[in-house]
Amino acid sequence: MPLKKLTLLCQRLSSVAFNSGDAGLFLNPLTGGPTFAFPTSAAGDAIISFFPFPNNPNGPYGANTFTEVVSASAQSKIASGKIDSNFKAFGKQHSFTARYNFTQDWRDIPAVGGALFARLRPRVRTQNFSTYLNTPELTNRASNQLRLSYGRTRLIFDEGRDTDFLLPLSRRFNDPTQAQFLLNRPLLANATLPGDPTVSYQRFGTTEGQIGPVGQVIIAGFSPVGVDVFNFPQRRVNNTYQLADTLTFHVGRHNFAFGTDNRRTELNSSLPRNARPLMTFNGAPRLVVTADANGNLSFRFPRTGDPNPFVSGLDFAAAGAPSGFFQTLVQSGSDSNIHLRYYQFNFFGQDEWRVRSNLSISYGLRYEYNTPPKESARRIENTFSSSALSLVPGLRNFIDGRTRIFEADRNNFAPRVGFAYSSHPFGSDRTTLIRAGYGIYYDQILGSVVSQSRNVFPTFSTINFGGGCNTGCGDILGVGSALAFNIFNPMRTTYFVSGLGQVPIVLPGTLNTLNPAITLDNLVTTTNKYFGNLFDTPGNSAFGATLPKRKLQTPMAHQYSLTIEQQLNSQTVVSAAYVGTLGRNLLRFTSPNLGPNSLLAPLLVAVDPNTGSPIFLGVTVPPGTRFTTAGALTGGRPTTNVGAVNIFESTARSRYDSLQVQVRGRMKLLGTSSSYQVSYTFSSAKDDVSDVFDLVGASALPQDSVTFAGEYAPANFDARHRIAYSYVSDPPHFKNRTVQAILGNIQMAGTGQFQTGQPFTVNSIFDVNLDGNLTDRLNSTNGIVSTGDRSQPFRLTVDPATLLAPIGQDGQVPRNSFRSTNLLLDNLAVIKTIPFSERYKLTFRTEIFNVFNRANFGIPVRFLEAPGFGKSTYTVTPGRRVQFALKFSF
16 A cells, blocks of 8 residues: 655644643733733634644744654556457448446545645546447438447545544534544543643533534644535436438548537535535734714724734634634425436538649638526526525626526537648758647536535525624523624524523434524524624625536637648658637636635633633624724625625636747667757746635635636646657667667657746735625745755744734735746666567566756745745755556567
């Protein structure tokens, strides 16, 4: 079983929360002064308990590094069968081919997204059955090719629970699968007292007993804990049916082709998005309280020069004050299963015209129409006209009067033209070839876009309980103080229902089913009163949704190229090409009503007189909130009466330009004949966003979903310079038999590549622009220096707060302004053949991957305030590997 070494960050916050050190006397994050208390609250102890103790003080994060060697395994089964037949029917000769492919892949992935306790076991099974009927002489001038095929993919993600660290849940579910991927650990309470020479802990049950079941915990700047709640668990079955036909006519110098390619796709999936609770702890600015001459108080966010302007996510975690506590509650009797159906209709016609023996022109037109996906039982579509939308009226602005998931795009015409011309201006044995082409190409809307949009109100209620119930609602919690941040887990709390009293929010025995005793009206009214709000301010809401835009255009690209290829002699050919692409209507993920996380604005830190634990007192306000010069609240979400709304839209663009030079040929060297190829590409790739979903080094969300300023920049995959080579040397022959036996019949082959580093974005762990998303970029790069050390390419030399924008504003540094270190990889194969006779021979093959054992580092830690900022923590290629093979031929 192969082993994969993962370096996972763990900062043991319970001993260093609030910069306390080991004495229990911590620094107040608002004033910087000392405060006498235990280092963490009871809820904070539960959060910190999810992180194992650091065990590698020499790791990339220093003393806060947790390193674990974890196993990764895989097994695959592959079967394939093929039938070929030639027969005659209707007076015509036909050939028929049928092929069946089967693969079954089982893997054990030790971690997903660099998270702790994120082991997955995907199970993938694919089947494909395709048939081809070729009639080469339908008439004297026509031929026809018909293809019928069926493909099926089944995908299941099973839990790979880490039993060394995680505990089973004490809570029981009617459906045992709902307990998968939930976190539970022994709860260690930091009982360190002031003056104690060592840190002491006491064990108090489990984290589940303190804060309830949790699916994932994210503290800004640190490794996540738990498996992604939005994509796992997941089960999916895709079926695709295809009918394609191409009819070809030969008329003089023209070769006409007409055809169609039609497909039906069925996407059946179960994806309980955010059924498991997600807790996020983001950094945020504190509130500054000022008083006028009459003693009237006013509030504002910090300005330049104010001390301690930000409170870190680390401190919020230690105080048990989440910026977001997200969970999707589902109506009783409903589930997350959807059955999408859509069609692809493609038609084309083209002509290849042989103008002269050295000139050919091709031109054609393609039309593509992809139907919008439909849910077979209209489980998504029926929500768009539900009367329950009156409870969250702001959502109607984003539904935008639609009756289906998104509107059809019917104008996808794609013309294409190209030519090839050859001549001999430098002699008859030195051919010059010129090729050029232009075409429009369309993509399709990803099924995952619709799959992520299944949680639509009112069947699903996606709620943020961030900040806890801290605006005078101790009655529904049973405990609590006004203005005290806390963790509100709906799986362990109640709502008051007239005539019934306190009723559990989540139906007992389920993970996220809304208790039928709580009406939807009651849920919305009560939740909006106490969450995503400040003192019951009208118009604010904790309910959100994810949808594609109503008018979603099909992504498309203009592709064009010009290539000149010159034969220098019989052994060498060089070519130079310009290749370009313009992408339009590309998909992007936005949050036009601002992000999901609440803004926690702490006013002061108090000490609970009963427990000696720290308490954050403050207010929870929606993203976009500002203060007037008089200290009054203003702003908020652009659209009221709805929370965060994530929108997939087709407004992104891209551009790729490249010069591609290649030399290939054969040469003699040291008595051997070798073939080789060397390619060099100088290119620039720019876009607004490189993928619909988060990638390594960048968030899919923009810094500002309203202006998109600074988003058009080098793409995540931009490689300004790239060199690739390959060669194969024929075995030499020596006259001396002994020398021939030792050095003869040896063939060598190799490949290699070099490319410049991948771009990435440096973000802050603080929500500087107050939009509810943790995508804030820097305002300046002064003080971030390049070291030349590939293991730590960047170092911070100034206070990170000096590189941030003023609170409430966007950072001015564009996206992907930094680059990781370059990549260099060389591979070598040596093949020795020992012939015994004409019939028998032995072949010994040695393959060496990454010959020079170079560590090709990935993107370094990119969060400015993270403990390991600028350090490279992983490699993108394995170390040197040597592989041997022995084959006997007879």
